[in-house]
Amino acid sequence: DADVTQTPRNRITKTGKRIMLECSQTKGHDRMYWYRQDPGLGLRLIYYSFDVKDINKGEISDGYSVSRQAQAKFSLSLESAIPNQTALYFCATSRTSRDTDTQYFGPGTRLTVL
Amino acid sequence: KQEVTQIPAALSVPEGENLVLNCSFTDSAIYNLQWFRQDPGKGLTSLLLIQSSQREQTSGRLNASLDKSSGRSTLYIAASQPGDSATYLCAVSGNTPLVFGKGTRLSVIA
Numbered sequence: 001d002a003d004v005t006q007t008p009r010n011r012i013t014k015t016g017k018r019i020m021l022e023c024s025q026t027k028g029h030d031r032m033y034w035y036r037q038d039p040g041l042g043l044r045l046i047y048y049s050f051d052v053k054d055i056n057k058g059e060i061s062d063g064y065s066v067s068r069q070a071q072a073k074f075s076l077s078l079e080s081a082i083p084n085q086t087a088l089y090f091c092a093t094s095r096t097s098r099d100t101d102t103q104y105f106g107p108g109t110r111l112t113v114l
Numbered sequence: 115k116q117e118v119t120q121i122p123a124a125l126s127v128p129e130g131e132n133l134v135l136n137c138s139f140t141d142s143a144i145y146n147l148q149w150f151r152q153d154p155g156k157g158l159t160s161l162l163l164i165q166s167s168q169r170e171q172t173s174g175r176l177n178a179s180l181d182k183s184s185g186r187s188t189l190y191i192a193a194s195q196p197g198d199s200a201t202y203l204c205a206v207s208g209n210t211p212l213v214f215g216k217g218t219r220l221s222v223i224a
Contacts, residue, residue: 004157033211042216043158043203058211090157102148103212105157 003027004106006091012112019078021109023091031094032074033103034058034066036087043090049074050096081113116141120204120215127194128223135189135218137204142182148212149178149189150203158203162189194222 004025013019023032034046035058045058047066055066063085067075078085089109094101117140127133137147146165150158162171162178164187170179177190191198201219205212 040216043205043212043214045211045213048211092158101146101207102160102163103158104160105150107157108155110155 004091004093004104006089006106006109008109009107010110012114013081014114015082017081017113019081019111021076021078021089021091021111023074023076023106025072025091025093025104025106027093027104028071029093029104030071030096031101032068033092033094034064034074034076035090035092036060036085037090037108038087046076046089078111078113081111083113086111086113116144116206116208116210116213118204118206118213118215120202120218122218123216124219124221126221126223129194129196131194131222133191133194133220135191135202135204135220137187137189137215139185139187139206139213141206141208142185144182144206144208146207147178147180147187148205148207149176149187150205152201152203152217154201161202191220194220196222196224198222 007022033048035043037043049068065077091106092103094103121136148163149161164180175192180187201217203217205214
């Protein structure tokens with residue numbers, strides 16, 4: 001079984017709808033991250049969490065919110081989806097050590113907002 | 115603000131050739147630098163992590179070097195194979211979590 005799972009894997013929705021993307025991990029890592037990937041722009045950090053009570057904004061947090069329900073679960077919400085939020089979304093995890101914190105990525109969620 | 119640049123954006127080589135991918139970053143105050151591989155439509159797989167105190171890391175046919183003072187890293191792939199075809203991403207970790215370059219898309223032609 002995959003260590004980092006994301007649901008759904010694909011989602012098509014309409015402008016103005018509320019969408020939640022979910023991430024679960026079995027690696028026992030404290031740190032979790034949400035990124036989006038756009039062609040030509042690379043990966044950009046949306047939000048990150050270093051433990052259950054710690055939530056931090058990343059480079060592009062506007063229009064997004066997150067919830068860290070447990071150490072193993074980190075959800076990303078789009079309160080009112082808009083077309084320019086169409087992208088590939090990745091969840092990642094890492095251990096606490098900053099010097100050796102290799103990030104482990106989920107398979108991604110492809111979101112299309114019409 | 116940390117910026118990461120990867121050159122070239124795309125590269126096509128014949129099978130068996132040795133090749134070098136380049137990564138540069140603007141802020142040398144980093145904790146580590148990582149190289150990832152991404153296959154089309156897939157997630158990222160970590161290849162190598164170099165801590166800020168290290169100069170290089172090796173894994174099989176891959177060797178990554180880090181020159182923190184000049185803000186540069188290279189990923190050397192020896193004896194390239196068609197299975198190496200993918201996008202390679204460089205990322206640095208500092209005061210904020212990973213900042214990624216846009217990647218180099220590698221095609222190895224049999």
